Amino acid sequence: MAHKEWHIDRLKMKPGLVWQMAVNSLKVRISRTTLTLLTIATSSAFLIYLLTLPRSDDLADQQTWYLMLGLSVLVSAAGVLNTMLMSVSQRYREIGTMKCLGALDKFVLFTVMVESAILGFVGAVIGVLVGLTISILLGLLEYGFSLFQYLQFDWILLKILAAFALGIFLTTFGSSIPAVIASRMPPMDAMRGEK
Amino acid sequence: MSSLHTKTIPASDMPDRPAFNWLEDTGEDADLTVMTRDVTKIYQMGEEKIHALGGVNIKIATGEYISIMGPSGSGKTTLFNVIGGLIKPTSGNVFIDEIDVAQLDANELAWLRCRKIGYIFQSYNIVKVLTALENVTLPMLFAGVPPDEAQDRAVYILGRVGLGDRVLHTPKELSGGQQQRVAIARAFANKPSIILADEPTANLDLKTGE
Numbered sequence: 563m564a565h566k567e568w569h570i571d572r573l574k575m576k577p578g579l580v581w582q583m584a585v586n587s588l589k590v591r592i593s594r595t596t597l598t599l600l601t602i603a604t605s606s607a608f609l610i611y612l613l614t615l616p617r618s619d620d621l622a623d624q625q626t627w628y629l630m631l632g633l634s635v636l637v638s639a640a641g642v643l644n645t646m647l648m649s650v651s652q653r654y655r656e657i658g659t660m661k662c663l664g665a666l667d668k669f670v671l672f673t674v675m676v677e678s679a680i681l682g683f684v685g686a687v688i689g690v691l692v693g694l695t696i697s698i699l700l701g702l703l704e705y706g707f708s709l710f711q712y713l714q715f716d717w718i719l720l721k722i723l724a725a726f727a728l729g730i731f732l733t734t735f736g737s738s739i740p741a742v743i744a745s746r747m748p749p750m751d752a753m754r755g756e757k
Numbered sequence: 758m759s760s761l762h763t764k765t766i767p768a769s770d771m772p773d774r775p776a777f778n779w780l781e782d783t784g785e786d787a788d789l790t791v792m793t794r795d796v797t798k799i800y801q802m803g804e805e806k807i808h809a810l811g812g813v814n815i816k817i818a819t820g821e822y823i824s825i826m827g828p829s830g831s832g833k834t835t836l837f838n839v840i841g842g843l844i845k846p847t848s849g850n851v852f853i854d855e856i857d858v859a860q861l862d863a864n865e866l867a868w869l870r871c872r873k874i875g876y877i878f879q880s881y882n883i884v885k886v887l888t889a890l891e892n893v894t895l896p897m898l899f900a901g902v903p904p905d906e907a908q909d910r911a912v913y914i915l916g917r918v919g920l921g922d923r924v925l926h927t928p929k930e931l932s933g934g935q936q937q938r939v940a941i942a943r944a945f946a947n948k949p950s951i952i953l954a955d956e957p958t959a960n961l962d963l964k965t966g967e
């Protein structure tokens with residue numbers, strides 16, 4: 563058999579292209595992007611609102627507060643995870659196609675993760691701003707200008723950070739599972755995996 | 758180098774068809790681009806096993822133009838996918854330019870799909886969120902071609918398939934035939950050694966040059 567001289571180069575992932583694809587995907591699917599942002603923003607807004615609510619000495623009130631906190635985190639988690647799972651599993655065909663064109667597994671994975679992280683970050687920014695505004699406005703109504711004596715604005719940076727962590731963790735975690743699966747599939751199986 | 762000639766291979770019927778062998782007249786020294794050895798593919802659908810390929814042996818020499826014909830369900834698309842490294846065969850080997858595809862790791866497989874093979878799918882499969890230009894540019898970017906160069910070449914190829922004035926359109930703004938031409942342009946982007954086309958029907962007689 564005639565010997566052929568060709569060697570296989572290793573393809574490199576271009577971070578610039580990952581970013582470009584992620585941003586493009588968010589722009590083109592603007593209605594989905596908006597909807598996802600809303601889900602995340604609502605979650606972080608409610609979390610930050612709860613975290614800055616006035617302290618109560620009443621034990622029953624405190625228990626209700628913890629219950630609300632727990633439930634709200636759970637409900638947001640379910641909502642955001644579901645949104646992210648859906649949005650990735652609707653893209654198996656696109657992922658399969660890109661793999662046919664020579665996309666590396668990690669290119670596919672990173673693109674989805676960067677996209678999710680952007681959603682989580684922007685959603686959290688909006689959520690924190692809205693949550694703090696609501697908290698302050700309601701505080702003003704209730705307590706007038708002495709609101710900061712009542713609202714729990716201690717550790718505020720940490721609380722904001724928690725809202726961010728929640729947003730970004732939920733989006734990236736929610737999309738990572740289907741993204742890992744899709745990125746590792748042979749391209750045709752990925753295309754067929756679409757529901 | 759072998760001259761361009763056409764052969765038609767019948768894909769035999771499902772399900773208990775004999776394995777089709779086509780090993781004759783490509784001599785020992787021919788420049789082989791594709792070779793398969795006893796390739797089978799069995800799809801498992803719950804309890805049921807579907808034997809889509811029952812031991813396929815083919816050799817395709819460099820420069821050869823081959824069409825594979827057969828009724829629907831006879832395994833043409835499955836063979837296309839197996840040769841293209843898009844699904845794994847259940848058994849047997851596929852060699853592209855004498856390299857056993859099964860030996861390649863994920864990165865090397867991506868390289869093979871990127872540089873060695875151009876695919877034209879039955880259902881176009883162009884990326885919906887990208888313009889015609891971006892669709893054709895993408896495989897070149899994956900291959901490491903500088904963006905400006907990739908774009909120039911994409912514009913050139915799109916012009917060659919008659920879409921010079923549709924470059925910035927997205928798939929939903931294009932007719933089926935135009936989408937097919939985008940897919941054809943994309944398949945040629947990285948100057949692959951093999952073009953695999955799955956029932957490209959109406960529009961392939963356009964320009965397959967290169």
Ligand SMILES: Nc1ncnc2c1ncn2[C@@H]1O[C@H](COP(=O)(O)OP(=O)(O)O)[C@@H](O)[C@H]1O
Nearest residue numbers: 800802807809828829830831832833834835836
């Ligand atoms: N992903 C799949 N899962 C299960 N069965 C499949 C799958 N793809 C193809 N088949 C079956 O394999 C056989 C060959 O299909 P295919 O290769 O698509 O034929 P063709 O392209 O010649 O019409 C058919 O019986 C089909 O139903």
Ligand SMILES: [Mg+2]
Nearest residue numbers: 833834879955
């Ligand atoms: Mg078919």
